[in-house]
Amino acid sequence: MEHYNMNLTLKVWRQKNASDSGKFETYPVKNISSEMSFLEMIDVLNEELISEGKDPIAFDHDCREGICGACSMYINGRPHGPWHANTTCQLHMRAYKDGDTVVIEPWRANSFPVIKDLVVDRSAFDRIIQAGGYISVNTGNAVDANAIAINKDNADAAFAAAACIGCGACVAACKNSSALLFVSAKVSHLALLPQGNPERKTRAMNMVAQMDKEGFGSCTNTGACEAVCPKEISIENIARLNREYMMAGASADK
Amino acid sequence: MKWSELFTSSIGKKWVMALTGLFLIIFLIVHAGINACIWANDGGVMFNKAAHFMGSTVVIRIAEIGLFLGIFLHIIQGLMLEFQNRSKRKKGYEVPMGNKGSKWYSRSMGLLGTILLLFFILHWWHFWVPARFIGHEELTEIEINGVHMHNMYNLMQYTFQELWVVIAYVIACISLCWHLIHGFQSAFRTVGVSNSKYMALIQNVGIGYSIIISLAFAMMPVSMYLGWV
Ligand code: HEM
Ligand code: SF4
Ligand code: FES
Secondary structure (H helix, E strand, O other): OOEEEEEEEEEEOOOOOOOOEEEEEEEEEEEEEOOEEHHHHHHHHOOOOOOOOOOOOOOOOOOOOOOOOOOOEEEOOEEOOOOOOHHHHHHHHHHHHOOOOOEEEOOOOOOOOOOEEOEEOOHHHHHHHOOOOOOOOOOOOOOOOOOOOOOOHEEEEEEHHOOOOOOOOOHOOOOOOOOOOHHHHHHHHHHHHHHHHOOOHHHHHHHHHHHHHHOOOOOOOOHHHHHHOOOOOOOHHHHHHHHHHHHHHHHOOO | OOEEEOHHHHHHHHHOOOHHHHHHEEEEEHHHHHHHHHHHOOOOOOHHHHHHHHOHHHHHHHHHHHHHHHHHHHHHHHHHHHHHHHHOOOOOOOOOOOOOOOOOOOOOOOHHHHHHHHHHHHHHHHHHHHHHHOOOOOOOEEEEEEEEEHHHHHHHHHHOOOOHHHHHHHHHHHHHHHHHHHHHHHHHHHHOOOOOOHHEEHHHHHHHHHHHHHHHHHHHHHHOOOOOO
């Protein structure tokens, strides 16, 4: 694709801290290369803000290669911007043309409170994982990796579910602020494998209980989560979790 | 899981919605089947007999209690879900997502359901309340094969002479169609069908069911208004 430069207008959510009410600020950015990444474009703007003595825009990022899930931006009405199966850090400026206006907002959900500007607190996800996203492994010699036969389809489905990077785009996209795609990916990933069997029931029940405690909404299968998920986690996982949860709940003693 | 979690946990609530929704889906087949007797072209004899059977059979009267419980659970749970889910994002987006990723009707189940609820009130007032409790001057008595029964057919014909009533019923049927196009397949996902082979089938059957049932119901007032039966 041919290289070009562009001038854009950014409308960015600025909020000093969790208790500040926050507002949009408009910034013109000039001479942005089509080969830059979206975050590099923000870096350029931040350099300018710093040289003018202003507070740079705070945003989450770490790997910048689509694997850590840190970069959370809701861009022109879509989490992670316009591209399919993509993270914000992997979005490139060739998605835009000269003169475009780009509105950048943080994830919005009560369970993801804004800390500063575009940075939200996603520790609710960590607590959900702590509630059941683990397996028991005996100590002693490492078992040969091929000692337990696993059906190929299950292995593939578990692997696909394990691809979830916990970015929270599913929550950001959902009209109910439901975290069910994330939780279903975490539960499916272990429920499909024999290694996940010992904690199978408590995992489904405890992770869902923690999810509810964190204040996420209830899923109504709209599919917005699946559409924006950078890792293409399928909503089939949600159906699997619904089943896991009810089976576990119905057969539990309490 | 405690029993109460069926009504308090997010997935428990989904199950209640799905099971009551599926129950209503089955009920609608029976309801549409009986009402389709108006098209028998016999001056309402077959329809009146069918309606009498439904109203006078003990087992069906007991099932009716279950039906009302199911409807009320679905409505109350549905409205609570809608309000609770809306409260989970106090500050919304400047640029809404709109149709990027989901269909309008899947996001409008609460609205479509509320239109259905308003319709139910009208519908019960038109037929169920007169037949069970207070009677109606157009709900005459007739005798078919020596059995005395209500002439529900007559009440239907009387009710559907009013244009606004026909329009209200047709609007309700359109809402029902959209509610079901999302609801039918969603209910199966909710009860745990994750197999893509079945989901493809369920999706198509759901669309077919929604259109056929809604069209059948909508044609009843229309047929009577236009004097086809
Ligand atoms: C004969 C009438 C009705 C039928 C056949 C029906 C059927 C269904 C079905 C199958 C679902 C999907 C459940 C799921 O996703 O697991 C559903 C969802 C829903 N219904 Fe109904 N429904 C009816 C009337 C109503 C009424 C009167 C209301 C409310 C006043 C209502 C409110 C809702 C809501 C809010 C949902 C969304 C829940 C969700 O998507 O998970 N419905 N309905
Ligand atoms: S399911 Fe997808 S959108 Fe949700 S947290 Fe995981 S990777 Fe992100
Ligand atoms: S910064 Fe790691 S996924 Fe975007």
